[in-house]
Amino acid sequence: IYRKAASPPLSTFVLLGPSGAGKTAFLSLVESSSLYKAKTPSHSTHTSQTSTSTTVTLPPSVPIFSNRYRSVNDPSLPDAKRNAVKYVLRDTPGHGKLRSAQLTQLQTELSSKSKKEASSxxxxIFFVDAASLVEGAENLRDYAGYLYDILLVLQKIVLSKGKLSKKAGTNFPILVAANKQDLFTALxxxxxxxxxxxxxxxxxxxRQKGLLDASANPEHDEDGEEVLGGxxxxxxxxxxxxxxxxxxxxxxxxxxxxxxxxGVSATGIRKWExxxxxxL
Ligand code: GTP
Ligand code: MG
Structure with a gap:
């Protein structure tokens, strides 16, 4: 009955953030309640070493932007499964040594100028372990440093390309997931x-100071060095x-x-969904 049109690629959300923050745990939880069950068993929450992309669905009770005017009881809505909105979560490793590869990939994908290769x-979604922030300044420095580097990549793209967001009139969205709120020590x-x-x-x-100091040195090459924000x-x-x-x-x-x-409880991730x- 339906003729298959070449469907556009599914919307992708990239999970970034330091090791141990809960990226893989989140993916597993979303996957376990997804209508499209993966054939492979649930991802283990061991330190991840590679990126993986997984197709998942949004629970039918979660509203999506593009049909926000429809009521849930709308009889014209097809059954839950056909109506389920699919999207892709890309889990990435958070280990410090593997971060620059994530940043490079992000930059390459998002800066593609041609419509055809436009990124999906x-x-x-940037995960942090909110319970680990009370332990001292080192974790905070690490998390903020990673987020800073991500934002700097986005700034570079905006400065060279003009805009990042896929939808007209909207901003490129980043969710900082302050994870582990089940622990009483969590901020x-x-x-x-x-x-x-x-x-x-x-x-x-x-960094600003570093750049000023460096530019006082005539041999310094300023190419490609930028600081976040005005x-x-x-x-x-x-x-x-x-x-x-x-x-x-x-x-x-x-x-x-x-x-x-x-059984699996997805209440803790509801707001992120x-x-x-x-x-979407
Ligand atoms: P890398 O793969 O190393 O980048 O880390 P990750 O962000 O994928 O972390 P992962 O999902 O493997 O979680 C690390 C540990 O934190 C695991 O033991 C999880 O069970 C635990 N964890 C994840 N989320 C939560 C949470 O919300 N609360 C609690 N208490 N523990 C969590
Ligand atoms: Mg992981």
Whole structure:
């Protein structure tokens, strides 16, 4: 009955973030409640060493942007399975030594100028272990450093290409998933946001100073060196949205199903799935 038109590639969300933050745990949870069960067994939450792309579905109860005007009880809606929205999650390894490869790939894919090779990346989900941020400044420095590098890649693309977002009139979305909120030591998303912003500001100042010092040296080659954000103001995610059209939301949740014996619980990832839905 249906003629198969060449379907556009599925929207992809890239999971980035430090090792141990819960990227693979999130993927496993989404996959286990997905209508399209994978043939391979669920991904193990061992330190990942390679990227994997997995097709999953959004729970039918999660609204999506493109049909937000339809009510759930709309009789014209087909059955849940046919209506299920498919998308792709790309899990990546967070180990420090494997990060530059993630950044390079992101840059290559997003900066493709031709329409045909246009990237299917719709957004980035950056995971942090919110419970590990109380242990001292080192983790914060590490997480903020990785996020800074990602944002710098996006800034470079915006400066050379003009725009990142796939949808007209919208910003390129980044979700910072403040994970492990099931642990009582976890910082709430508001504090995670604040800490990341002030640490990114510090990194920015350091690099700015480094560049000034370096440019005082006549042999220094300035090519390709940039600092995130305009000069002057203190760094905030809000300012970033105004500057380069990248919208960062920090949202708490937990990717581990606590009640294993009661079956899989996806309550901890609901808000992130809603964020994904709002991008589709
Ligand atoms: P890499 O693959 O090394 O980049 O790490 P990852 O981000 O994939 O982390 P992974 O999903 O493997 O999770 C690391 C550990 O944290 C595992 O033991 C998970 O079970 C645990 N974990 C993940 N999410 C949560 C959570 O929300 N709460 C709790 N308590 N533990 C979690
Ligand atoms: Mg992993």
């Amino acid at each position: 990346i719709c957004g980035i 709430p998303p508001g504090s995670v946001k604040q800490k990341l912003e002030s640490e990114i500001d510090r990194i920015r100042q350091t 000069d002057g103001d203190k760094f905030t995610f809000h300012g970033l949205e105004d500057d380069i059209g990248v919208k960062v939301d920090v949202v708490g949740g937990f990717a581990k199903a606590e009640n294993e014996k009661d 809603e964020w994904i839905g709002s991008c």
